[in-house]
Amino acid sequence: MKTLLQARGASLKALFLVVISITMMVVDHRFHHLEVVRTNISLALSPLRYLVSLPVTGGNWIGDWFTSHTELLNENAALKAEGRILNARLQKLEILAEENERLRSLLGSARKIADDVIVAELLSVDQNPYRQLIEINKGSSDGIEIGHAVIDDFGIMGQVIHVNPQSATTILISDPEHAIPVQFVRSGTRSVAFGRGSTSQLELRYLPATADIKIEDELVTSGLGGRFPPDYPVARVTEINEDRVRGFVTVFAQPKARLDSSREVLVIKPRQ
């Protein structure tokens, strides 16, 4: 008799916990009330994250230690050369920027100011294989907020979706749940690029068959929607699929950012 009661007690408890779990999932999916729970557990787990990223950091450190003298000299020379080239380009850019400013003031349109950026490093953490999330080592104490755009040296990587005091979770533009408003540089056509769960491909659906698109076309952020600042490089067109029956074109593009290998990233704080 006693065991029967115990069994029933366990079943009820299991049922109760199942109902709680399902409720939590719905709440977590639809609303943001559980963000506190997530942040607190995440905070408690942060030592583990750092522990896990130690081998990589340590490996880099040892690698640096054993870099030979000649390698350093070569690298130094290469960097100097690159610096000279960049400086030369910058001179031109400054002139262009001034000219641009002047023209804009002539047109009376809003001035463009350089965005504020925060340099962050990737905490090497593996997450759910069905999603494309990365963890960075700067958080709300550094001024990062949900929605800030994350870029690397080559283009847009994603945006911040959870913030902890010392770290932040970033969703990559290649996550199947992510979509980013883009614009073709050459033709000015606007569209939305969806992630497909692979770091090497984005998808632009339902473009009109008459749209002026070529392979190798560059895509930049359009700034529509207000999440991403405009004119940052996003991707390059690699494949154009025409659906003649329905009159639509689907375009595949390769992200410019090194989504799977960049270690240093920049978080862009939007201008107030």
Added chain:
Amino acid sequence: MSKLRYLVVYLSLVVALLLMILPLPLPDWVQIYRPNWVALVLIYWSMALPKRVGLWFAFFTGLVLDTSQGTLLGQHTLALVVIIFINMNFYQRIRVLAMAQQCIYVFVLLLINQLVVVWVEGMMGRTPPLLSFTGGPFIGMLFWPWVFVILRDIRRKAILK
């Protein structure tokens, strides 16, 4: 003192979690086949210490797993509660089985766990590649004998009953 002994249960779960978030230089398609270490370790403890490691334990472990995996809060919680509940009804019969038979049982539990997680992912529109989700439980099953032996030795050293 006796309370302190149960630290090994928590420590083993922390190690399992480390194994799950440890970055391995593997291509994407291999990542899907990484086993759910936390579920494996939890199954062991729920078999060995059914009075201590029960449904609430599974619930809180699930919360931690959800946070570290970036899944919805409740996804792994639900999965772990379900398999630990099943295990609570069967562990007495399973404990006496041969290792090979235990492995099959563990595979079924891990598969149910994975199915719940994938099912929730599917409801949110993220369908994983077909059948690839059975790979993780399969690899997990291959590791069961080692997990079993290691944790049994640890349990005996710590004299947990």
